[in-house]
Amino acid sequence: MKTARIFIVKIFEIFLGFLEEDVNYVFPIYYDMRKSFLKVGDAKYIERVWGFASVFSFRGKDIKITDLSALWNLNKEFHKFKYLLIFDDYGIRLDDLIDIREFSLEDIYIFPKYLQKLLKLEYIWGTLRMKKSVVYLIDPEILKRHLEGTGEKIL
Amino acid sequence: MNLRKELEEKINKEIKKEESIRVIIIRIKDKFFAIELELLTGVGKVEDHVVFPIGPKYIKGIQFTYGNLIVLFDIMEILEESSTFPNKGIEDALFVIVKYEDTYFGILLNELINTKELLKKEIVQVPQTKEFYKGTFRYNAQMVYILDLAKIIEHTYEIQK
Numbered sequence: 001m002k003t004a005r006i007f008i009v010k011i012f013e014i015f016l017g018f019l020e021e022d023v024n025y026v027f028p029i030y031y032d033m034r035k036s037f038l039k040v041g042d043a044k045y046i047e048r049v050w051g052f053a054s055v056f057s058f059r060g061k062d063i064k065i066t067d068l069s070a071l072w073n074l075n076k077e078f079h080k081f082k083y084l085l086i087f088d089d090y091g092i093r094l095d096d097l098i099d100i101r102e103f104s105l106e107d108i109y110i111f112p113k114y115l116q117k118l119l120k121l122e123y124i125w126g127t128l129r130m131k132k133s134v135v136y137l138i139d140p141e142i143l144k145r146h147l148e149g150t151g152e153k154i155l
Numbered sequence: 156m157n158l159r160k161e162l163e164e165k166i167n168k169e170i171k172k173e174e175s176i177r178v179i180i181i182r183i184k185d186k187f188f189a190i191e192l193e194l195l196t197g198v199g200k201v202e203d204h205v206v207f208p209i210g211p212k213y214i215k216g217i218q219f220t221y222g223n224l225i226v227l228f229d230i231m232e233i234l235e236e237s238s239t240f241p242n243k244g245i246e247d248a249l250f251v252i253v254k255y256e257d258t259y260f261g262i263l264l265n266e267l268i269n270t271k272e273l274l275k276k277e278i279v280q281v282p283q284t285k286e287f288y289k290g291t292f293r294y295n296a297q298m299v300y301i302l303d304l305a306k307i308i309e310h311t312y313e314i315q316k
Contacts, residue, residue, distance in 0.1 A: 013208070112217070112224055112257075115226060118312060119315070132203055134205045
């Protein structure tokens with residue numbers, strides 16, 4: 001039986017899943033208003049992930065930070081995220097880390113093409129069923145292309 | 156039965172098949188609609204559905220049914236811009252499952268009425284302004300609208316733009 005290890009995280013009330021191999025690191029986010037507004041050019045001086053910063057310097061690489069809740073218009077007010085999940089060269093802010101688990105491919109359902117097309121969610125490729133909830137499986141590469149295409153500031 | 160008679164019967168059956176469609180009649184609010192049976196893949200009940208966090212009003216959620224992920228769809232939001240199924244009152248509602256372009260849609264409804272073999276000549280054409288209907292017919296003194304689901308779904312792409 002084929003399986004996949006999936007990293008399940010939470011943003012607001014939405015559960016997201018990533019293949020474990022796509023996730024490089026997870027860092028805690030610190031909040032300090034002064035340091036949170038450092039500019040991209042200052043990245044080399046940034047040793048921690050500050051709450052509202054748009055970049056984080058890690059091993060000589062500038063990691064751009066994005067906020068999916070803003071992309072989905074969920075985050076209207078001040079919100080403190082707890083973690084930063086890092087892929088190859090960018091990261092997303094999270095509220096919680098839920099689990100890393102092995103799932104059978106049979107448990108994964110393809111995300112409806114209609115919703116992908118209608119809502120421009122081509123980066124969601126599948127879903128996992130959880131108790132009274134659903135985990136949306138995301139491909140970070142396609143998400144990156146989507147963010148670049150929509151002109152999101154951070155990418 | 157001789158061969159000639161048998162063939163005649165078969166030909167007559169084929170003609171009848173061509174001239175008729177089988178539909179399922181459903182009620183949503185106080186309106187009656189029909190959907191061609193050949194489009195249907197099943198019937199289900201809303202149980203443990205999940206509200207889709209960033210969907211438009213006509214998408215009431217998603218639900219795993221019969222091994223597929225179903226998009227729960229409130230067509231009245233498109234047809235009349237009024238909701239029949241408020242998010243909190245959707246549990247236990249029924250839906251018919253229709254597959255369109257690799258996606259399973261659960262068309263929410265209040266009541267399954269009946270199935271009917273409908274002769275094409277019984278179908279009354281509708282004016283072009285009623286673009287989401289393929290026609291109408293009478294059933295027990297009720298006016299029933301035959302839904303053009305493909306048009307309704309395609310229209311949602313237009314709205315979303």
